[in-house]
Amino acid sequence: MNLQKIAIAVIYLLVFTQIGIAQSNEHPNVIIIMTDDQGYGDLGSTGNPHVKTPVIDGLAKESLRFNNFYVSPVCAPTRASLMTGRYSLRTGVRDTYNGGATMASNEVTIAEMLKQANYTTGIFGKWHLGDNFPSRPSDQGFDESLIHLSGGMGQVGDFTTYFKGDKSYFDPILWHNNKKEAYDGYCSDIFTDNAIEFIEKNKETPFFCYLSFNAPHSPLQVPEKYYKQYANIDPSSGFKNDDRPFVKMNEKNKEDARKVYAMVTNIDDNLGKLFKKLDDLNIADNTLIIFMTDNGPQQPRYVAGMRGRKGSVYKGGVRVPFYMKYPMAFKGDKDIDNLATHMDVLPTLSQICNVDLPKEKSIDGKSLVPVIKGESINWDHRPLFFYWSRRYPELYNNMAIQKGNYKLVGHTDYDAEIENFELFNIHEDPYEQNNIILNNKNTANNLKKELDYTYKELINSENLVNQPRIIIGSDHENPVILNRNDASGQRGIWDQEEIYGKWKVSIKEGTYNIRFKFIKKVKANGKMYLETNTMVNQIVNQIDDTDIIEMNNIHFSDMDCDLIPFYNIGSKKILPFWVELEKIN
Structure with a gap:
C-alpha cells in the first residue's frame, strides 16, 4: 500500500513537473x-x-x-x-x-x-x-x-x-x-x-x-x-x-x-x-x-x-x-x-x-x-530603408535602400540624376568600396523607385505629421519639467543661450506656477515672456544675477500649443535651459 502511494506521488510529481516546464516554456x-x-x-x-x-x-x-x-x-x-x-x-x-x-x-x-x-x-x-x-x-x-x-x-x-x-x-x-x-x-x-x-x-x-x-x-x-x-x-x-x-x-x-x-x-x-x-x-x-x-x-x-x-x-x-x-x-x-x-x-x-x-x-x-528553425525563407530580397539627417529626413542625403545583393546610397541633392548616387554589390563588395552605378543604371533606378516609395510613405506617417505632445497638468505628472532635448525651433538646440526654442505641449485647464531655469545667471530689468498660442504673459525680472525667474498664478484654458519662452534683455533673447510648470488648482 505504501509503495502504491509512493508510485502515485511520483507520477503526480512527474506530471506536474512537465506541466510546469510547458507553462514556463x-x-x-x-x-x-x-x-x-x-x-x-x-x-x-x-x-x-x-x-x-x-x-x-x-x-x-x-x-x-x-x-x-x-x-x-x-x-x-x-x-x-x-x-x-x-x-x-x-x-x-x-x-x-x-x-x-x-x-x-x-x-x-x-x-x-x-x-x-x-x-x-x-x-x-x-x-x-x-x-x-x-x-x-x-x-x-x-x-x-x-x-x-x-x-x-x-x-x-x-x-x-x-x-x-x-x-x-x-x-x-x-x-x-x-x-x-x-x-x-x-x-x-x-x-x-x-x-x-x-x-x-x-x-x-x-x-x-x-x-x-x-x-x-x-x-x-x-x-x-x-x-x-x-x-x-x-x-x-x-x-x-x-x-x-x-x-x-x-x-x-x-x-x-x-x-x-x-x-x-x-x-x-x-x-x-x-x-x-x-x-x-x-x-x-x-x-x-x-x-x-x-x-x-x-x-x-x-x-x-x-x-x-x-x-x-x-x-x-x-x-x-x-x-x-x-x-x-x-x-x-x-x-x-x-x-x-x-x-x-x-x-x-x-x-x-x-x-x-x-x-x-x-x-x-x-x-x-x-x-x-532552418525553414526555407528568402528574406534577402526584403528592402531595408536607412536614413539619417537632423530634424527630418532630407531626400537623398545620407539615405539608402538595401535589397538582395545591392544597396543604393544617396549623398546628393533632392533632384539629382541617378549617376550622382552610389550603388554597391554588397555580396561581392561587403566593405562598400566600389561604386558600380555607371554600369548598372537599371538596377539603380529600380532601387530608387523603391526608395522613393518608402520615403514618401514614412514621411506621411500620422505620428510624424502630428508630432507627439507633452501633456502638462495631468494627474500622471505634476510638475512637468521641459528639457532642452525635447525643445524644437532652430536646428541644433543644445546649450546655447541666444537661440529660438519651443516645446510642443498639450495644456490642461488650470492655474500654474512656472519656473524658468537659465544656464548662466541673467541680469535684472529684462523681460520674461511666455507665449502659448494667442496668449502672451510677460514680467519684468527685478532680481540681478539670478538663474531662476518665476511666473506664478497663470491660468491656462485647455489648449494644444507651442510653448515659447524667452528672456529679452537689450538685444538678446535668451532661451531657458529648462521650464517647470506646476498645476496648483
Missing part, C-alpha cells in the same frame, strides 16, 4: 541587453584583438549569431524600432534631440505586448523615447524604470547630471519610477545591480528586463581600474596583415578607443554578474537573452573593415552584433546569415512568448523563428 523570461554607441568591432568575438570581453564572447559562442543584423544609424530611432517593430518615423521619432526623440503614446511596445501574458517589466538605463507623460517607460508598459533622461548622462536634456560635467557617470541622480533618487557608484554598475535585483524579485513569474546601458556613449568616463587595463595599448595596431579597409586614427582617436574599450570591459564584467545570477536562481535555461548595440561607433576605430560609423548609412553605421540565447528552445553556437533587423525583435518575441502582435499597427519587422 510558453512564456520564457526575456532579457534584452543593448549598449550605446558600441560598434560592431568593439568585441573580441568580432575580431578585435585589444578589447577584453570574455563574457560577451562566451555568450556569442553559446548563441544564435545573426551575422547580417541591421539597426538605424543613431540611438533614438533604433530604440523606437526595437520597442515597436516599426520604422521609427512611423512612431514619431525622427531625431535624437531637436524635439524629435519622443515616441507617440499610441505605439505598442514590447513591454505592453508582453503584458498580455502578465509579464513583469523593467527598464534599467537609457530610454530616449520621451521624458514626460505620456511617453515615459511607465506610460509605455514598464512596471519599474530606472533611467537617465534624454539621450545621455551629462547631456543637456539630462539636467540632473548635466552640471556634473566630467563626473556625470559617477554618483548620479537618476529617475526611479519617475522620481529623482541619488545613487552611489558608476552608472553601468548601478543599472546592472538594479536589473539583478528586479530579476531576483520576479524570478517566480515571467519577466522582461530591458538592460539598456548608456555606455560606451560619450562623455567617455570610466573607473580608473578599467582604464588602466588599456592605458598603454595602441588601438590602431594588430591589423597590418589584414586586407580589410582600416580607418586612420590620430592620437585623440586612440585615447578615445582606450576609454571605450575600458567602458566595454566594465559592461562585460557586469554581464558576468547578471548571467551568474540567472544560474544561481536556476532560471538560465528558461531565459531568452538578446545582446545587441544601437548603432556604429561614434569615434573612429576598428569596425571590422566596414565603411562609416555612427550616423552613416554605410555598414559601419548600421550593422551591429546580435546574439540570441534561449537554451530551452534553441540549440546555440550557430551562425545565421539571413538579413535581420531591430524591427524583427518584437514579432520574434510575439511568437516565442506566445502573445499576440499589436493590433491595428503596421509591423515592419518579421519573426526570426522560421529562420532559427
Whole structure:
C-alpha cells in the first residue's frame, strides 16, 4: 500500500513537473541587453584583438549569431524600432534631440505586448523615447524604470547630471519610477545591480528586463581600474596583415578607443554578474537573452573593415552584433546569415512568448523563428530603408535602400540624376568600396523607385505629421519639467543661450506656477515672456544675477500649443535651459 502511494506521488510529481516546464516554456523570461554607441568591432568575438570581453564572447559562442543584423544609424530611432517593430518615423521619432526623440503614446511596445501574458517589466538605463507623460517607460508598459533622461548622462536634456560635467557617470541622480533618487557608484554598475535585483524579485513569474546601458556613449568616463587595463595599448595596431579597409586614427582617436574599450570591459564584467545570477536562481535555461548595440561607433576605430560609423548609412553605421540565447528552445553556437533587423525583435518575441502582435499597427519587422528553425525563407530580397539627417529626413542625403545583393546610397541633392548616387554589390563588395552605378543604371533606378516609395510613405506617417505632445497638468505628472532635448525651433538646440526654442505641449485647464531655469545667471530689468498660442504673459525680472525667474498664478484654458519662452534683455533673447510648470488648482 505504501509503495502504491509512493508510485502515485511520483507520477503526480512527474506530471506536474512537465506541466510546469510547458507553462514556463510558453512564456520564457526575456532579457534584452543593448549598449550605446558600441560598434560592431568593439568585441573580441568580432575580431578585435585589444578589447577584453570574455563574457560577451562566451555568450556569442553559446548563441544564435545573426551575422547580417541591421539597426538605424543613431540611438533614438533604433530604440523606437526595437520597442515597436516599426520604422521609427512611423512612431514619431525622427531625431535624437531637436524635439524629435519622443515616441507617440499610441505605439505598442514590447513591454505592453508582453503584458498580455502578465509579464513583469523593467527598464534599467537609457530610454530616449520621451521624458514626460505620456511617453515615459511607465506610460509605455514598464512596471519599474530606472533611467537617465534624454539621450545621455551629462547631456543637456539630462539636467540632473548635466552640471556634473566630467563626473556625470559617477554618483548620479537618476529617475526611479519617475522620481529623482541619488545613487552611489558608476552608472553601468548601478543599472546592472538594479536589473539583478528586479530579476531576483520576479524570478517566480515571467519577466522582461530591458538592460539598456548608456555606455560606451560619450562623455567617455570610466573607473580608473578599467582604464588602466588599456592605458598603454595602441588601438590602431594588430591589423597590418589584414586586407580589410582600416580607418586612420590620430592620437585623440586612440585615447578615445582606450576609454571605450575600458567602458566595454566594465559592461562585460557586469554581464558576468547578471548571467551568474540567472544560474544561481536556476532560471538560465528558461531565459531568452538578446545582446545587441544601437548603432556604429561614434569615434573612429576598428569596425571590422566596414565603411562609416555612427550616423552613416554605410555598414559601419548600421550593422551591429546580435546574439540570441534561449537554451530551452534553441540549440546555440550557430551562425545565421539571413538579413535581420531591430524591427524583427518584437514579432520574434510575439511568437516565442506566445502573445499576440499589436493590433491595428503596421509591423515592419518579421519573426526570426522560421529562420532559427532552418525553414526555407528568402528574406534577402526584403528592402531595408536607412536614413539619417537632423530634424527630418532630407531626400537623398545620407539615405539608402538595401535589397538582395545591392544597396543604393544617396549623398546628393533632392533632384539629382541617378549617376550622382552610389550603388554597391554588397555580396561581392561587403566593405562598400566600389561604386558600380555607371554600369548598372537599371538596377539603380529600380532601387530608387523603391526608395522613393518608402520615403514618401514614412514621411506621411500620422505620428510624424502630428508630432507627439507633452501633456502638462495631468494627474500622471505634476510638475512637468521641459528639457532642452525635447525643445524644437532652430536646428541644433543644445546649450546655447541666444537661440529660438519651443516645446510642443498639450495644456490642461488650470492655474500654474512656472519656473524658468537659465544656464548662466541673467541680469535684472529684462523681460520674461511666455507665449502659448494667442496668449502672451510677460514680467519684468527685478532680481540681478539670478538663474531662476518665476511666473506664478497663470491660468491656462485647455489648449494644444507651442510653448515659447524667452528672456529679452537689450538685444538678446535668451532661451531657458529648462521650464517647470506646476498645476496648483
